[in-house]
Amino acid sequence: KKELVxxxxxxxxxxxxxxxxxxxxxxxxxxxxxxxxxEECVEVQELGEDEYLIIIKFxxxxxxxxxxxxxGLCLQVKLQRCLPFKHKLDxxxxxxxxxxxxxxxxxINDKERVAAAMENPNLRDIVEQCVTEPDD
Amino acid sequence: MKDTLxxxxxxxAHPDSRCWYVAWNPKGTLLASCGGDRAIRIWGRExxxxxxxxxxxxxxxxAVRKVAWSPCGNYLASASFDATTCIWKKKNDDFEVSCPQTxxxxxxDDSKIWPVRASHCLCFFQCLTVLEGHENEVKCxxxxxxxxxxxxxxxxxxxxxxxxxxxxxxxxxxxxxxHTQDVKHVVWHPTQELLASCSYDNNVxxxxxxxxxxxxxxxxxxxxxxxxxxxxxxxxxxxxxCSDDRTVKIWKECQPGGGQGTDTAWxxxxxxxxxxxxxxxxxxxxxxxxxxxTACGDDGVRVFKEDETADPDQxxxxxxxxxxxxxxxxxxxxxxxxxxxGLLVSCSDNGEIAVWNYQSEV
Numbered sequence: 001k002k003e004l005v006x007x008x009x010x011x012x013x014x015x016x017x018x019x020x021x022x023x024x025x026x027x028x029x030x031x032x033x034x035x036x037x038x039e040e041c042v043e044v045q046e047l048g049e050d051e052y053l054i055i056i057k058f059x060x061x062x063x064x065x066x067x068x069x070x071x072g073l074c075l076q077v078k079l080q081r082c083l084p085f086k087h088k089l090d091x092x093x094x095x096x097x098x099x100x101x102x103x104x105x106x107x108i109n110d111k112e113r114v115a116a117a118m119e120n121p122n123l124r125d126i127v128e129q130c131v132t133e134p135d136d
Numbered sequence: 137m138k139d140t141l142x143x144x145x146x147x148x149a150h151p152d153s154r155c156w157y158v159a160w161n162p163k164g165t166l167l168a169s170c171g172g173d174r175a176i177r178i179w180g181r182e183x184x185x186x187x188x189x190x191x192x193x194x195x196x197x198x199a200v201r202k203v204a205w206s207p208c209g210n211y212l213a214s215a216s217f218d219a220t221t222c223i224w225k226k227k228n229d230d231f232e233v234s235c236p237q238t239x240x241x242x243x244x245d246d247s248k249i250w251p252v253r254a255s256h257c258l259c260f261f262q263c264l265t266v267l268e269g270h271e272n273e274v275k276c277x278x279x280x281x282x283x284x285x286x287x288x289x290x291x292x293x294x295x296x297x298x299x300x301x302x303x304x305x306x307x308x309x310x311x312x313x314x315h316t317q318d319v320k321h322v323v324w325h326p327t328q329e330l331l332a333s334c335s336y337d338n339n340v341x342x343x344x345x346x347x348x349x350x351x352x353x354x355x356x357x358x359x360x361x362x363x364x365x366x367x368x369x370x371x372x373x374x375x376x377x378c379s380d381d382r383t384v385k386i387w388k389e390c391q392p393g394g395g396q397g398t399d400t401a402w403x404x405x406x407x408x409x410x411x412x413x414x415x416x417x418x419x420x421x422x423x424x425x426x427x428x429x430t431a432c433g434d435d436g437v438r439v440f441k442e443d444e445t446a447d448p449d450q451x452x453x454x455x456x457x458x459x460x461x462x463x464x465x466x467x468x469x470x471x472x473x474x475x476x477x478g479l480l481v482s483c484s485d486n487g488e489i490a491v492w493n494y495q496s497e498v
Protein backbone atom coordinates (compact mmCIF):
# COMPACT_ATOMS: atom_id res chain seq x y z
CA LYS A 1 0.00 0.00 0.00
CA LYS A 2 2.89 2.30 0.75
CA GLU A 3 4.20 1.70 -2.71
CA LEU A 4 0.81 2.53 -4.13
CA VAL A 5 0.78 5.84 -2.27
CA UNK A 6 4.32 6.49 -3.43
CA UNK A 7 3.35 5.73 -6.99
CA UNK A 8 0.39 8.05 -6.86
CA UNK A 9 2.44 10.77 -5.18
CA UNK A 10 5.00 10.54 -7.96
CA UNK A 11 2.26 10.84 -10.51
CA UNK A 12 0.85 13.89 -8.77
CA UNK A 13 4.32 15.39 -8.78
CA UNK A 14 4.62 14.81 -12.50
CA UNK A 15 1.17 16.25 -13.02
CA UNK A 16 1.99 19.40 -11.12
CA UNK A 17 5.17 19.81 -13.06
CA UNK A 18 3.16 19.63 -16.26
CA UNK A 19 0.58 22.15 -15.07
CA UNK A 20 3.22 24.55 -13.87
CA UNK A 21 4.72 24.85 -17.29
CA UNK A 22 1.51 26.09 -18.88
CA UNK A 23 1.82 29.73 -19.69
CA UNK A 24 -0.90 32.21 -18.84
CA UNK A 25 -1.74 33.69 -22.27
CA UNK A 26 -1.63 37.27 -21.10
CA UNK A 27 1.42 37.16 -18.88
CA UNK A 28 4.93 35.95 -19.66
CA UNK A 29 5.29 33.96 -16.44
CA UNK A 30 3.93 30.50 -15.87
CA UNK A 31 0.58 30.08 -14.15
CA UNK A 32 2.12 28.65 -11.04
CA UNK A 33 4.34 31.66 -10.61
CA UNK A 34 1.23 33.74 -10.64
CA UNK A 35 -0.21 31.49 -7.95
CA UNK A 36 -3.07 30.53 -10.21
CA UNK A 37 -2.23 26.85 -9.97
CA UNK A 38 -0.79 25.50 -6.76
CA GLU A 39 -0.73 22.10 -5.05
CA GLU A 40 -4.11 22.52 -3.42
CA CYS A 41 -5.70 22.91 -6.84
CA VAL A 42 -5.04 19.37 -7.87
CA GLU A 43 -6.87 16.30 -6.69
CA VAL A 44 -6.15 12.84 -8.01
CA GLN A 45 -8.54 9.96 -7.34
CA GLU A 46 -8.03 6.41 -8.38
CA LEU A 47 -10.83 5.30 -10.73
CA GLY A 48 -9.74 1.78 -11.34
CA GLU A 49 -6.75 -0.12 -12.55
CA ASP A 50 -4.18 2.42 -13.71
CA GLU A 51 -6.81 5.03 -14.29
CA TYR A 52 -7.22 8.25 -12.37
CA LEU A 53 -9.74 11.01 -12.08
CA ILE A 54 -8.03 14.37 -12.03
CA ILE A 55 -9.87 17.33 -10.65
CA ILE A 56 -8.28 20.70 -11.14
CA LYS A 57 -9.54 23.91 -9.66
CA PHE A 58 -7.92 27.17 -10.53
CA UNK A 59 -8.46 30.84 -9.92
CA UNK A 60 -7.96 33.12 -12.90
CA UNK A 61 -5.99 36.23 -12.09
CA UNK A 62 -8.16 38.42 -14.27
CA UNK A 63 -11.97 38.20 -13.92
CA UNK A 64 -12.52 38.19 -17.65
CA UNK A 65 -14.74 35.59 -19.28
CA UNK A 66 -12.89 34.66 -22.44
CA UNK A 67 -9.51 34.48 -20.72
CA UNK A 68 -10.70 32.00 -18.13
CA UNK A 69 -12.15 29.81 -20.89
CA UNK A 70 -8.86 29.96 -22.74
CA UNK A 71 -6.90 28.96 -19.66
CA GLY A 72 -9.28 26.07 -19.12
CA LEU A 73 -8.81 25.00 -22.72
CA CYS A 74 -5.02 25.18 -22.43
CA LEU A 75 -5.06 23.08 -19.30
CA GLN A 76 -7.22 20.46 -21.01
CA VAL A 77 -5.00 20.23 -24.07
CA LYS A 78 -1.73 20.17 -22.18
CA LEU A 79 -2.84 17.51 -19.73
CA GLN A 80 -4.43 15.34 -22.40
CA ARG A 81 -1.15 15.33 -24.30
CA CYS A 82 1.37 15.03 -21.50
CA LEU A 83 0.00 12.76 -18.85
CA PRO A 84 1.47 9.28 -19.20
CA PHE A 85 -1.36 7.52 -17.40
CA LYS A 86 -5.00 6.94 -18.30
CA HIS A 87 -7.20 9.61 -16.85
CA LYS A 88 -10.49 11.44 -16.89
CA LEU A 89 -10.33 15.16 -16.37
CA ASP A 90 -12.62 17.72 -14.74
CA UNK A 91 -11.62 21.35 -14.59
CA UNK A 92 -13.30 23.94 -12.38
CA UNK A 93 -12.74 27.53 -11.65
CA UNK A 94 -12.24 28.01 -7.91
CA UNK A 95 -15.26 29.21 -6.05
CA UNK A 96 -15.70 32.84 -5.32
CA UNK A 97 -13.19 34.14 -7.80
CA UNK A 98 -15.22 34.46 -10.94
CA UNK A 99 -18.62 35.87 -11.76
CA UNK A 100 -19.72 33.48 -14.45
CA UNK A 101 -17.98 30.38 -13.15
CA UNK A 102 -20.84 27.98 -13.73
CA UNK A 103 -21.07 29.01 -17.37
CA UNK A 104 -17.37 28.60 -17.93
CA UNK A 105 -17.07 25.31 -16.09
CA UNK A 106 -19.85 23.86 -18.19
CA UNK A 107 -18.13 24.91 -21.41
CA ILE A 108 -14.69 23.72 -20.41
CA ASN A 109 -16.02 20.31 -19.43
CA ASP A 110 -18.13 19.86 -22.59
CA LYS A 111 -15.79 17.88 -24.82
CA GLU A 112 -17.86 18.53 -27.93
CA ARG A 113 -17.56 22.29 -27.42
CA VAL A 114 -13.83 21.93 -26.75
CA ALA A 115 -13.33 19.80 -29.88
CA ALA A 116 -15.21 22.25 -32.08
CA ALA A 117 -13.33 25.22 -30.58
CA MET A 118 -10.01 23.53 -31.24
CA GLU A 119 -10.91 23.21 -34.93
CA ASN A 120 -10.92 26.98 -35.14
CA PRO A 121 -7.42 27.74 -36.47
CA ASN A 122 -7.07 31.06 -34.62
CA LEU A 123 -7.98 29.57 -31.28
CA ARG A 124 -5.87 26.53 -31.94
CA ASP A 125 -2.83 28.72 -32.61
CA ILE A 126 -3.27 30.63 -29.37
CA VAL A 127 -3.67 27.40 -27.40
CA GLU A 128 -0.61 25.89 -29.08
CA GLN A 129 1.42 28.93 -28.11
CA CYS A 130 0.26 28.70 -24.53
CA VAL A 131 0.98 25.03 -24.06
CA THR A 132 4.38 24.99 -25.67
CA GLU A 133 7.22 24.48 -23.23
CA PRO A 134 9.70 27.35 -23.04
CA ASP A 135 12.46 25.21 -24.48
CA ASP A 136 10.39 23.57 -27.25
CA MET B 137 -27.38 -10.90 -13.95
CA LYS B 138 -27.90 -13.82 -16.31
CA ASP B 139 -28.12 -11.53 -19.28
CA THR B 140 -24.96 -11.10 -21.27
CA LEU B 141 -23.29 -8.56 -23.49
CA UNK B 142 -20.52 -10.23 -25.47
CA UNK B 143 -17.96 -8.54 -27.68
CA UNK B 144 -18.09 -9.84 -31.25
CA UNK B 145 -15.57 -7.57 -32.87
CA UNK B 146 -13.64 -4.38 -32.31
CA UNK B 147 -11.89 -2.43 -35.03
CA UNK B 148 -10.27 0.91 -35.58
CA ALA B 149 -12.60 2.97 -37.70
CA HIS B 150 -11.05 6.43 -37.61
CA PRO B 151 -7.29 6.32 -37.23
CA ASP B 152 -5.81 8.85 -34.78
CA SER B 153 -9.11 10.53 -34.12
CA ARG B 154 -12.34 10.05 -32.27
CA CYS B 155 -15.27 8.22 -33.71
CA TRP B 156 -18.28 10.41 -32.91
CA TYR B 157 -21.17 8.37 -34.23
CA VAL B 158 -22.30 5.10 -35.83
CA ALA B 159 -25.59 4.39 -37.57
CA TRP B 160 -27.12 1.24 -39.04
CA ASN B 161 -28.88 1.43 -42.39
CA PRO B 162 -32.59 0.46 -42.30
CA LYS B 163 -31.85 -3.10 -43.53
CA GLY B 164 -29.23 -3.54 -40.83
CA THR B 165 -26.59 -4.60 -43.35
CA LEU B 166 -24.37 -1.51 -43.36
CA LEU B 167 -22.85 0.73 -40.72
CA ALA B 168 -21.96 4.35 -41.31
CA SER B 169 -19.43 5.94 -38.97
CA CYS B 170 -18.06 9.46 -38.77
CA GLY B 171 -15.40 11.23 -36.79
CA GLY B 172 -12.85 13.87 -35.98
CA ASP B 173 -10.87 13.01 -39.10
CA ARG B 174 -13.70 14.65 -41.14
CA ALA B 175 -14.49 11.37 -42.89
CA ILE B 176 -17.48 9.11 -43.13
CA ARG B 177 -16.91 5.39 -43.53
CA ILE B 178 -19.34 2.72 -44.59
CA TRP B 179 -18.81 -0.75 -43.19
CA GLY B 180 -20.29 -4.04 -44.31
CA ARG B 181 -20.11 -7.51 -42.89
CA GLU B 182 -17.94 -10.05 -44.66
CA UNK B 183 -18.38 -13.34 -42.86
CA UNK B 184 -17.46 -12.71 -39.24
CA UNK B 185 -15.67 -9.45 -39.73
CA UNK B 186 -16.53 -5.92 -40.77
CA UNK B 187 -14.85 -4.33 -43.72
CA UNK B 188 -14.70 -0.82 -45.03
CA UNK B 189 -16.83 -0.45 -48.16
CA UNK B 190 -16.10 3.16 -48.88
CA UNK B 191 -14.69 6.36 -47.44
CA UNK B 192 -16.39 9.72 -47.96
CA UNK B 193 -13.48 12.03 -47.35
CA UNK B 194 -13.98 15.47 -48.83
CA UNK B 195 -17.52 16.30 -47.87
CA UNK B 196 -16.73 18.39 -44.82
CA UNK B 197 -14.10 20.88 -43.69
CA UNK B 198 -14.40 20.05 -40.01
CA ALA B 199 -15.29 17.07 -37.86
CA VAL B 200 -18.38 15.09 -38.82
CA ARG B 201 -20.52 14.74 -35.72
CA LYS B 202 -23.41 12.53 -36.81
CA VAL B 203 -24.70 10.55 -39.76
CA ALA B 204 -28.22 9.36 -40.53
CA TRP B 205 -29.66 7.00 -43.13
CA SER B 206 -32.92 7.81 -44.91
CA PRO B 207 -35.79 5.35 -44.27
CA CYS B 208 -35.38 3.94 -47.81
CA GLY B 209 -31.66 3.38 -47.21
CA ASN B 210 -30.54 5.14 -50.37
CA TYR B 211 -29.44 8.39 -48.79
CA LEU B 212 -27.09 9.34 -46.01
CA ALA B 213 -27.06 12.70 -44.28
CA SER B 214 -24.03 13.97 -42.38
CA ALA B 215 -23.90 16.79 -39.81
CA SER B 216 -20.64 18.64 -39.34
CA PHE B 217 -18.87 21.24 -37.20
CA ASP B 218 -18.33 23.11 -40.48
CA ALA B 219 -21.95 24.28 -40.12
CA THR B 220 -23.24 22.25 -43.06
CA THR B 221 -25.24 19.09 -43.59
CA CYS B 222 -24.35 16.94 -46.58
CA ILE B 223 -26.81 14.69 -48.35
CA TRP B 224 -25.19 11.69 -50.02
CA LYS B 225 -26.93 9.42 -52.48
CA LYS B 226 -26.05 5.79 -52.88
CA LYS B 227 -25.18 5.34 -56.53
CA ASN B 228 -25.69 1.65 -57.00
CA ASP B 229 -26.29 -1.59 -55.22
CA ASP B 230 -23.16 -3.29 -53.99
CA PHE B 231 -21.31 -4.59 -56.99
CA GLU B 232 -18.54 -7.05 -57.50
CA VAL B 233 -15.05 -5.94 -58.35
CA SER B 234 -13.01 -8.73 -59.81
CA CYS B 235 -9.54 -7.50 -58.98
CA PRO B 236 -8.67 -7.02 -55.26
CA GLN B 237 -5.74 -4.75 -56.12
CA THR B 238 -8.10 -2.31 -57.75
CA UNK B 239 -10.02 -2.01 -54.49
CA UNK B 240 -6.85 -1.23 -52.57
CA UNK B 241 -5.93 1.44 -55.07
CA UNK B 242 -9.36 2.98 -54.99
CA UNK B 243 -9.55 3.19 -51.26
CA UNK B 244 -5.96 4.05 -50.50
CA ASP B 245 -5.64 7.59 -49.33
CA ASP B 246 -2.00 8.65 -49.46
CA SER B 247 -0.41 7.05 -46.46
CA LYS B 248 -3.55 5.66 -44.94
CA ILE B 249 -4.38 2.15 -45.98
CA TRP B 250 -7.69 0.63 -45.07
CA PRO B 251 -8.06 -2.97 -43.99
CA VAL B 252 -9.98 -3.95 -47.09
CA ARG B 253 -8.87 -7.43 -47.76
CA ALA B 254 -11.06 -10.10 -49.21
CA SER B 255 -14.03 -7.95 -49.93
CA HIS B 256 -15.14 -7.67 -53.50
CA CYS B 257 -18.15 -5.57 -52.82
CA LEU B 258 -18.09 -1.82 -52.72
CA CYS B 259 -20.68 0.83 -52.56
CA PHE B 260 -20.44 4.34 -53.83
CA PHE B 261 -22.00 7.52 -52.57
CA GLN B 262 -22.12 10.85 -54.25
CA CYS B 263 -22.68 14.14 -52.54
CA LEU B 264 -26.05 15.32 -53.77
CA THR B 265 -26.36 18.61 -51.99
CA VAL B 266 -25.04 20.65 -49.10
CA LEU B 267 -27.57 22.21 -46.74
CA GLU B 268 -26.43 25.53 -45.39
CA GLY B 269 -28.01 27.95 -43.01
CA HIS B 270 -26.91 27.17 -39.49
CA GLU B 271 -24.60 29.80 -38.04
CA ASN B 272 -22.18 27.34 -36.53
CA GLU B 273 -21.63 23.64 -35.79
CA VAL B 274 -24.43 21.29 -36.79
CA LYS B 275 -24.77 18.77 -33.99
CA CYS B 276 -27.32 16.35 -35.41
CA UNK B 277 -29.37 15.36 -38.45
CA UNK B 278 -32.35 13.02 -38.50
CA UNK B 279 -34.79 11.75 -41.15
CA UNK B 280 -38.49 11.51 -40.40
CA UNK B 281 -39.95 7.99 -40.86
CA UNK B 282 -41.93 9.24 -43.88
CA UNK B 283 -38.65 10.03 -45.63
CA UNK B 284 -39.58 13.48 -46.88
CA UNK B 285 -38.61 15.50 -43.82
CA UNK B 286 -35.22 16.12 -42.28
CA UNK B 287 -34.35 17.87 -39.01
CA UNK B 288 -31.03 19.45 -38.07
CA UNK B 289 -29.90 21.22 -34.91
CA UNK B 290 -26.94 23.36 -34.01
CA UNK B 291 -24.92 25.28 -31.45
CA UNK B 292 -26.75 28.31 -32.85
CA UNK B 293 -29.62 27.13 -30.58
CA UNK B 294 -32.02 26.40 -33.42
CA UNK B 295 -33.72 23.37 -34.89
CA UNK B 296 -34.35 23.45 -38.65
CA UNK B 297 -36.89 21.33 -40.46
CA UNK B 298 -36.33 20.62 -44.15
CA UNK B 299 -38.67 19.18 -46.73
CA UNK B 300 -37.41 17.08 -49.61
CA UNK B 301 -39.40 16.59 -52.80
CA UNK B 302 -39.35 13.90 -55.51
CA UNK B 303 -36.63 15.72 -57.39
CA UNK B 304 -34.24 15.55 -54.40
CA UNK B 305 -34.67 19.27 -53.75
CA UNK B 306 -34.33 20.35 -50.14
CA UNK B 307 -36.06 23.34 -48.68
CA UNK B 308 -36.07 24.66 -45.17
CA UNK B 309 -39.66 24.95 -43.99
CA UNK B 310 -39.21 25.94 -40.36
CA UNK B 311 -36.60 27.33 -38.01
CA UNK B 312 -37.54 26.88 -34.37
CA UNK B 313 -35.73 28.64 -31.55
CA UNK B 314 -37.05 26.99 -28.41
CA HIS B 315 -33.78 26.22 -26.74
CA THR B 316 -31.66 28.85 -25.06
CA GLN B 317 -28.39 27.05 -25.72
CA ASP B 318 -26.54 24.63 -28.02
CA VAL B 319 -28.93 21.92 -29.29
CA LYS B 320 -27.22 18.53 -29.08
CA HIS B 321 -29.59 16.03 -30.65
CA VAL B 322 -32.84 15.64 -32.57
CA VAL B 323 -34.91 12.52 -32.98
CA TRP B 324 -38.18 11.75 -34.78
CA HIS B 325 -41.07 9.78 -33.36
CA PRO B 326 -41.15 6.29 -34.95
CA THR B 327 -44.58 6.67 -36.53
CA GLN B 328 -45.93 10.21 -36.16
CA GLU B 329 -44.59 13.50 -37.47
CA LEU B 330 -43.37 14.53 -34.07
CA LEU B 331 -39.88 15.74 -33.29
CA ALA B 332 -37.89 15.93 -30.06
CA SER B 333 -34.67 17.81 -29.35
CA CYS B 334 -32.36 18.14 -26.37
CA SER B 335 -29.87 20.76 -25.34
CA TYR B 336 -27.01 22.22 -23.32
CA ASP B 337 -29.80 24.23 -21.65
CA ASN B 338 -30.73 20.98 -19.77
CA ASN B 339 -34.13 20.67 -21.45
CA VAL B 340 -35.91 18.49 -23.98
CA UNK B 341 -38.37 20.05 -26.44
CA UNK B 342 -41.12 18.33 -28.37
CA UNK B 343 -42.36 19.80 -31.66
CA UNK B 344 -45.43 19.36 -33.85
CA UNK B 345 -46.54 20.95 -37.08
CA UNK B 346 -49.35 23.45 -36.89
CA UNK B 347 -50.52 25.38 -39.99
CA UNK B 348 -47.39 24.57 -41.99
CA UNK B 349 -45.17 25.76 -39.19
CA UNK B 350 -43.30 23.71 -36.66
CA UNK B 351 -43.68 24.75 -33.06
CA UNK B 352 -42.48 23.64 -29.69
CA UNK B 353 -45.41 21.98 -27.92
CA UNK B 354 -43.75 20.90 -24.73
CA UNK B 355 -40.59 21.60 -22.76
CA UNK B 356 -39.42 18.77 -20.57
CA UNK B 357 -37.47 20.01 -17.58
CA UNK B 358 -35.79 17.87 -15.00
CA UNK B 359 -32.21 17.19 -15.97
CA UNK B 360 -29.66 19.26 -14.08
CA UNK B 361 -27.11 19.42 -16.84
CA UNK B 362 -26.71 19.10 -20.64
CA UNK B 363 -28.97 16.52 -22.23
CA UNK B 364 -26.93 14.65 -24.84
CA UNK B 365 -29.19 11.98 -26.28
CA UNK B 366 -32.80 11.01 -26.89
CA UNK B 367 -34.61 7.90 -28.06
CA UNK B 368 -38.26 6.89 -28.41
CA UNK B 369 -39.51 3.50 -27.29
CA UNK B 370 -40.77 1.15 -30.04
CA UNK B 371 -44.37 2.39 -29.69
CA UNK B 372 -43.41 6.05 -29.52
CA UNK B 373 -45.33 6.54 -26.29
CA UNK B 374 -42.25 7.17 -24.23
CA UNK B 375 -39.04 9.09 -24.64
CA UNK B 376 -35.76 8.38 -22.91
CA UNK B 377 -33.12 11.06 -22.40
CA CYS B 378 -29.54 10.87 -21.14
CA SER B 379 -27.48 13.61 -19.60
CA ASP B 380 -24.26 15.05 -18.28
CA ASP B 381 -25.98 14.82 -14.88
CA ARG B 382 -25.26 11.06 -15.17
CA THR B 383 -28.91 10.04 -15.21
CA VAL B 384 -31.34 8.66 -17.73
CA LYS B 385 -34.93 9.90 -17.61
CA ILE B 386 -38.01 8.23 -19.09
CA TRP B 387 -40.79 10.59 -20.14
CA LYS B 388 -44.36 9.77 -21.01
CA GLU B 389 -46.95 11.92 -22.65
CA CYS B 390 -49.89 12.46 -20.38
CA GLN B 391 -53.26 13.52 -21.70
CA PRO B 392 -54.20 16.94 -20.41
CA GLY B 393 -57.31 16.74 -18.28
CA GLY B 394 -60.07 18.05 -20.55
CA GLY B 395 -58.29 21.32 -21.18
CA GLN B 396 -58.29 23.51 -24.26
CA GLY B 397 -55.24 24.22 -26.32
CA THR B 398 -52.98 21.97 -28.30
CA ASP B 399 -50.02 21.81 -25.96
CA THR B 400 -49.14 18.40 -24.65
CA ALA B 401 -47.66 17.57 -21.32
CA TRP B 402 -44.88 15.10 -20.74
CA UNK B 403 -44.05 13.79 -17.34
CA UNK B 404 -40.88 12.18 -16.11
CA UNK B 405 -42.02 8.73 -15.01
CA UNK B 406 -38.66 7.22 -14.17
CA UNK B 407 -35.11 8.34 -13.43
CA UNK B 408 -32.17 5.94 -13.56
CA UNK B 409 -29.47 7.31 -11.31
CA UNK B 410 -26.43 5.82 -9.65
CA UNK B 411 -25.60 3.65 -12.64
CA UNK B 412 -23.32 5.86 -14.70
CA UNK B 413 -19.96 7.13 -13.49
CA UNK B 414 -19.76 10.06 -15.90
CA UNK B 415 -21.67 11.86 -18.64
CA UNK B 416 -24.09 9.64 -20.55
CA UNK B 417 -23.52 10.59 -24.19
CA UNK B 418 -26.01 8.44 -26.00
CA UNK B 419 -29.03 6.22 -25.44
CA UNK B 420 -30.81 3.80 -27.75
CA UNK B 421 -34.08 1.96 -27.34
CA UNK B 422 -34.17 -1.33 -29.26
CA UNK B 423 -37.16 -1.38 -31.65
CA UNK B 424 -37.23 -5.18 -31.54
CA UNK B 425 -36.74 -6.07 -27.88
CA UNK B 426 -37.42 -2.88 -25.91
CA UNK B 427 -34.01 -3.04 -24.24
CA UNK B 428 -32.39 0.33 -23.46
CA UNK B 429 -28.65 0.77 -24.08
CA THR B 430 -26.41 3.64 -22.99
CA ALA B 431 -22.99 4.98 -24.00
CA CYS B 432 -21.06 6.58 -21.15
CA GLY B 433 -18.04 8.79 -20.57
CA ASP B 434 -16.79 6.25 -18.02
CA ASP B 435 -15.95 4.00 -20.99
CA GLY B 436 -18.84 1.65 -20.24
CA VAL B 437 -21.76 0.27 -22.19
CA ARG B 438 -24.90 -0.66 -20.25
CA VAL B 439 -28.17 -2.33 -21.16
CA PHE B 440 -31.31 -1.83 -19.09
CA LYS B 441 -34.36 -4.02 -19.18
CA GLU B 442 -37.87 -3.03 -18.21
CA ASP B 443 -39.66 -4.86 -15.45
CA GLU B 444 -42.79 -6.22 -17.09
CA THR B 445 -44.78 -6.37 -13.90
CA ALA B 446 -44.48 -2.69 -13.10
CA ASP B 447 -47.22 -0.11 -13.56
CA PRO B 448 -46.84 1.37 -17.08
CA ASP B 449 -47.10 4.87 -15.61
CA GLN B 450 -44.30 4.12 -13.18
CA UNK B 451 -41.93 1.94 -15.17
CA UNK B 452 -39.06 0.17 -13.50
CA UNK B 453 -35.80 -0.51 -15.29
CA UNK B 454 -32.98 -2.63 -14.02
CA UNK B 455 -29.43 -3.01 -15.17
CA UNK B 456 -29.38 -6.12 -17.31
CA UNK B 457 -25.79 -6.09 -18.63
CA UNK B 458 -22.76 -3.89 -18.15
CA UNK B 459 -19.32 -3.86 -19.75
CA UNK B 460 -17.28 -1.41 -17.62
CA UNK B 461 -14.38 -1.06 -20.03
CA UNK B 462 -16.20 -1.46 -23.31
CA UNK B 463 -13.64 0.90 -24.81
CA UNK B 464 -10.45 2.43 -23.46
CA UNK B 465 -11.97 5.91 -23.72
CA UNK B 466 -15.38 7.59 -23.65
CA UNK B 467 -18.18 5.82 -25.48
CA UNK B 468 -19.90 8.38 -27.72
CA UNK B 469 -22.61 6.43 -29.45
CA UNK B 470 -24.66 3.26 -29.13
CA UNK B 471 -26.99 1.79 -31.76
CA UNK B 472 -29.19 -1.30 -32.01
CA UNK B 473 -29.39 -3.16 -35.30
CA UNK B 474 -32.94 -2.60 -36.61
CA UNK B 475 -33.33 -6.13 -37.96
CA UNK B 476 -31.23 -8.43 -35.84
CA UNK B 477 -32.29 -8.62 -32.20
CA GLY B 478 -29.43 -8.20 -29.74
CA LEU B 479 -26.91 -6.86 -32.23
CA LEU B 480 -25.47 -3.65 -30.82
CA VAL B 481 -22.72 -1.33 -31.93
CA SER B 482 -20.76 1.34 -30.02
CA CYS B 483 -17.98 3.78 -30.86
CA SER B 484 -15.41 5.68 -28.87
CA ASP B 485 -13.02 8.61 -28.53
CA ASN B 486 -10.22 6.17 -29.33
CA GLY B 487 -11.56 5.81 -32.88
CA GLU B 488 -12.82 2.29 -32.38
CA ILE B 489 -16.11 0.64 -33.20
CA ALA B 490 -17.20 -2.36 -31.15
CA VAL B 491 -19.89 -4.84 -32.15
CA TRP B 492 -21.78 -6.63 -29.36
CA ASN B 493 -24.27 -9.41 -28.93
CA TYR B 494 -26.80 -8.88 -26.17
CA GLN B 495 -28.70 -11.89 -24.93
CA SER B 496 -31.43 -11.75 -22.39
CA GLU B 497 -32.98 -14.54 -20.42
CA VAL B 498 -36.64 -13.91 -20.96
